[in-house]
Amino acid sequence: FLLTPLSLMAAEFSAENLAQAKALAEKAGKSELAYQLDESLSTEVGPRRVGTPGDKAGIEWAVAKMKALGFDRVWTETVTTPGWERGDISVEAVSPFPQRMVAIALGGSVPTPADGIEAQVVAFPNLDALKAAEAGSLKGKIAYIGYQMKPSIDGADYGVAGKQRYLGSEVAASKGASAVLIRSVGTDNDRIGHTGAQGDKSTIPAAALSIPDADLLESMMKRSDKVTLKINISSRKTADVKTANVIGEVTGTERPEDFVVLGSHLDSWDVGTGAVDDGMGVAITMAAAKHIIDSGKKPKRSIRVILFGAEEIGLYGVKQYYEKHKDKLGNHIIGAEWDSGTRMIHQLRPGVGEKSLAAIKQMAELLKPYGVALHPSNSAKGQSDISVLGKAGMPAINFDSDLTDYFDYHHTENDTMANVPPETMRQASAVYTAFAWLTANSLIDFRK
Amino acid sequence: FLLTPLSLMAAEFSAENLAQAKALAEKAGKSELAYQLDESLSTEVGPRRVGTPGDKAGIEWAVAKMKALGFDRVWTETVTTPGWERGDISVEAVSPFPQRMVAIALGGSVPTPADGIEAQVVAFPNLDALKAAEAGSLKGKIAYIGYQMKPSIDGADYGVAGKQRYLGSEVAASKGASAVLIRSVGTDNDRIGHTGAQGDKSTIPAAALSIPDADLLESMMKRSDKVTLKINISSRKTADVKTANVIGEVTGTERPEDFVVLGSHLDSWDVGTGAVDDGMGVAITMAAAKHIIDSGKKPKRSIRVILFGAEEIGLYGVKQYYEKHKDKLGNHIIGAEWDSGTRMIHQLRPGVGEKSLAAIKQMAELLKPYGVALHPSNSAKGQSDISVLGKAGMPAINFDSDLTDYFDYHHTENDTMANVPPETMRQASAVYTAFAWLTANSLIDFRK
Ligand SMILES: [Zn+2]
Ligand SMILES: [Zn+2]
Ligand SMILES: [Zn+2]
Ligand SMILES: [Zn+2]
Numbered sequence: 001f002l003l004t005p006l007s008l009m010a011a012e013f014s015a016e017n018l019a020q021a022k023a024l025a026e027k028a029g030k031s032e033l034a035y036q037l038d039e040s041l042s043t044e045v046g047p048r049r050v051g052t053p054g055d056k057a058g059i060e061w062a063v064a065k066m067k068a069l070g071f072d073r074v075w076t077e078t079v080t081t082p083g084w085e086r087g088d089i090s091v092e093a094v095s096p097f098p099q100r101m102v103a104i105a106l107g108g109s110v111p112t113p114a115d116g117i118e119a120q121v122v123a124f125p126n127l128d129a130l131k132a133a134e135a136g137s138l139k140g141k142i143a144y145i146g147y148q149m150k151p152s153i154d155g156a157d158y159g160v161a162g163k164q165r166y167l168g169s170e171v172a173a174s175k176g177a178s179a180v181l182i183r184s185v186g187t188d189n190d191r192i193g194h195t196g197a198q199g200d201k202s203t204i205p206a207a208a209l210s211i212p213d214a215d216l217l218e219s220m221m222k223r224s225d226k227v228t229l230k231i232n233i234s235s236r237k238t239a240d241v242k243t244a245n246v247i248g249e250v251t252g253t254e255r256p257e258d259f260v261v262l263g264s265h266l267d268s269w270d271v272g273t274g275a276v277d278d279g280m281g282v283a284i285t286m287a288a289a290k291h292i293i294d295s296g297k298k299p300k301r302s303i304r305v306i307l308f309g310a311e312e313i314g315l316y317g318v319k320q321y322y323e324k325h326k327d328k329l330g331n332h333i334i335g336a337e338w339d340s341g342t343r344m345i346h347q348l349r350p351g352v353g354e355k356s357l358a359a360i361k362q363m364a365e366l367l368k369p370y371g372v373a374l375h376p377s378n379s380a381k382g383q384s385d386i387s388v389l390g391k392a393g394m395p396a397i398n399f400d401s402d403l404t405d406y407f408d409y410h411h412t413e414n415d416t417m418a419n420v421p422p423e424t425m426r427q428a429s430a431v432y433t434a435f436a437w438l439t440a441n442s443l444i445d446f447r448k
Numbered sequence: 449f450l451l452t453p454l455s456l457m458a459a460e461f462s463a464e465n466l467a468q469a470k471a472l473a474e475k476a477g478k479s480e481l482a483y484q485l486d487e488s489l490s491t492e493v494g495p496r497r498v499g500t501p502g503d504k505a506g507i508e509w510a511v512a513k514m515k516a517l518g519f520d521r522v523w524t525e526t527v528t529t530p531g532w533e534r535g536d537i538s539v540e541a542v543s544p545f546p547q548r549m550v551a552i553a554l555g556g557s558v559p560t561p562a563d564g565i566e567a568q569v570v571a572f573p574n575l576d577a578l579k580a581a582e583a584g585s586l587k588g589k590i591a592y593i594g595y596q597m598k599p600s601i602d603g604a605d606y607g608v609a610g611k612q613r614y615l616g617s618e619v620a621a622s623k624g625a626s627a628v629l630i631r632s633v634g635t636d637n638d639r640i641g642h643t644g645a646q647g648d649k650s651t652i653p654a655a656a657l658s659i660p661d662a663d664l665l666e667s668m669m670k671r672s673d674k675v676t677l678k679i680n681i682s683s684r685k686t687a688d689v690k691t692a693n694v695i696g697e698v699t700g701t702e703r704p705e706d707f708v709v710l711g712s713h714l715d716s717w718d719v720g721t722g723a724v725d726d727g728m729g730v731a732i733t734m735a736a737a738k739h740i741i742d743s744g745k746k747p748k749r750s751i752r753v754i755l756f757g758a759e760e761i762g763l764y765g766v767k768q769y770y771e772k773h774k775d776k777l778g779n780h781i782i783g784a785e786w787d788s789g790t791r792m793i794h795q796l797r798p799g800v801g802e803k804s805l806a807a808i809k810q811m812a813e814l815l816k817p818y819g820v821a822l823h824p825s826n827s828a829k830g831q832s833d834i835s836v837l838g839k840a841g842m843p844a845i846n847f848d849s850d851l852t853d854y855f856d857y858h859h860t861e862n863d864t865m866a867n868v869p870p871e872t873m874r875q876a877s878a879v880y881t882a883f884a885w886l887t888a889n890s891l892i893d894f895r896k
Contacts, residue, residue, distance in 0.1 A: 043545060043664060043667040044545045044668075044671065046664075047548075054547070057546075097491060097493070097494070100494070190638055190861075191720065191861035191864055192639070211866070212864040212865065212866045215864075215865065216494075216721065219491040220491055223492065413638075413639035413640070414637075414638055416637075416660040416663075417664075418659070418660045418663065
């Protein structure tokens, strides 16, 4: 028989480490701490759009809370981003059926003239159809993009639907349009618009109609070949603003300079209270560290909880974090973020070296009682912010929650505690606590 | 054996009448007409609050539509009501947790001073607790009433919850409060307030917080014994305004002066498009008459479709109708209204003379295949408007729909076509068409 060279041996967690992680997960899975942290953030601070007083209050809340929870080190790192003010919006059908509509400006929208834009609407089923319109053909018109996002467990259609929002203004402007309206990127039927970021090249006023108002507009257009809308938007771009990444560390005993990353973003949109996106992630990752702190045991490597700033407007926080820390990327052992879902985590997708897969299988086995299945792929880069580090080479785990109804609330006034299920907070606490302890309390190189 | 005297004999529908009604119901139950009428009203007119341009447009729409559908007579009867303008509203927590909240002014609310009311909140779990507060004890304070409506198939808790809204301002004022906020009378978790009427004695500014904002306020009050809010409301009462009841009749052949009443209300609140409350009723009752018109057969008695005005602000339309027509109440043979529910009709509750119960049982038998059960009571007075006539002596049928989620949308922006199920429109069309034909095409005296 052949002796397996040490360098090819599968990396595994020790039995002791696994037993400790199991006990920690059991405790975390019964704790209301994550729910309470989210309730504290959304009650005492609320929405935290970059550049608003709420964003500053959120940073202060996070620093104070991490210190109170007993993190060994807590600090902030300044992030600079473009500024934007939401202002007001009104959208109304003027003719032939005068009627108010409910819409929300998209992030970064420029204003209409002070007395608004009154123009005929030209409808397109989706961005590709708009792209196919002749240059100049929308001169003096309002372009409307009707793409309806479809719900699914993996939220896959967000990739398609999100593009309508991200690029609608740029493409409509290239055809000569005065303004663009999109059907909200969402899966609900509430008369509430979904906001969200646009690409840098958005140059005409841009807003999302609520889904019932998109239906209403389409119903009007079935009855008339000339529907005129009036849009007033006073949103405007401003000078750069400052925000921050907030970082808290539980210091390891053997390799304190190496750390496991738990990610989320502290900023939110300015509608709702930011309880879901991403108050849940902030609370789950802070609670995971706290359960470890409270165990009285220190892991071998450090645990770094990073609450990124300015995620919503284009991942500014993590990009500036990466520039600052890229020479230390090797110390970022592995990372996981929570930034989507309100339902339970149903699978674990790793993105690690081949040798470490053995350890990931042990982790998956430990998490099986929590309803988490191991996905056979091994190419995950981490959610949202963490994906920037993942793409740069940091190993990552994606804990995927069921997204079937996530886009009912996403980027709307309905981002509130009413849509944060306590059972998800308990389950996710168990999962992230186990992940953090297992990976930090081992010396496995997950790049291998 | 004894001969039953003629006067005690059970009144029954003829076999021919029953067969005709069955065929009409089958046709109506497959028709999309009611849905299409509601879509027409909510697209081409939209919200129809008394005194607004939408209310006038709704009256014009209804007259034109009834004529187009082929009613024999169509007319309007002027209704005069108090006037009110909604204006704007803002509610925000000022300290200790500055944060915007979502609220909607209650109907008839008076304004705050132009620079708003900034005051400490005193919370009460319900109206009874507020009533128990000492006179003068709320001087300079904002009263908050936290009663949470409970959903059920019969919507029974609306009776209790509605009182918090109807009387909150009056009772809070009697204790010296500067303003009153209530938890929205609703069963949803959307960040959308529920509006609705108040009693005539409302003398201080009054608004409903969305349900998540009521939760938020209570969460703040758990963390602080002095929560200060700032409320700005520019709603105001105005001079009287005119609206109308719109009436369309299909004329009977044998007793044209006698008629069956199909009721609903044409006015709505100014949030949503009025597609549910009571666009559904308008559409269902107009469609029922149209199915009979299209059959080419005329009933023995007339069918009077009454679209009442000004229901939402206190049944003004039906009350003025009653004053005008009370000497002809005897010609109002029997009536039924649709003014609640988005789900299917599940039961029929009669309010007729003992002898006519035999006919009602035949009707129930005919409607059984549509999922409609006969309720054993016999004291129904009709829904909403029709109840005024029912209480004055007109026989009535209540067709009760499942109200489990009706109060999710009631009096909110979510009163849109998105919450009008086509299957309910088909079923209700079958039911109301059968009811109208059976009762109009007989000479049964339902008072007996
Ligand atoms: Zn997010
Ligand atoms: Zn987001
Ligand atoms: Zn109603
Ligand atoms: Zn109503």
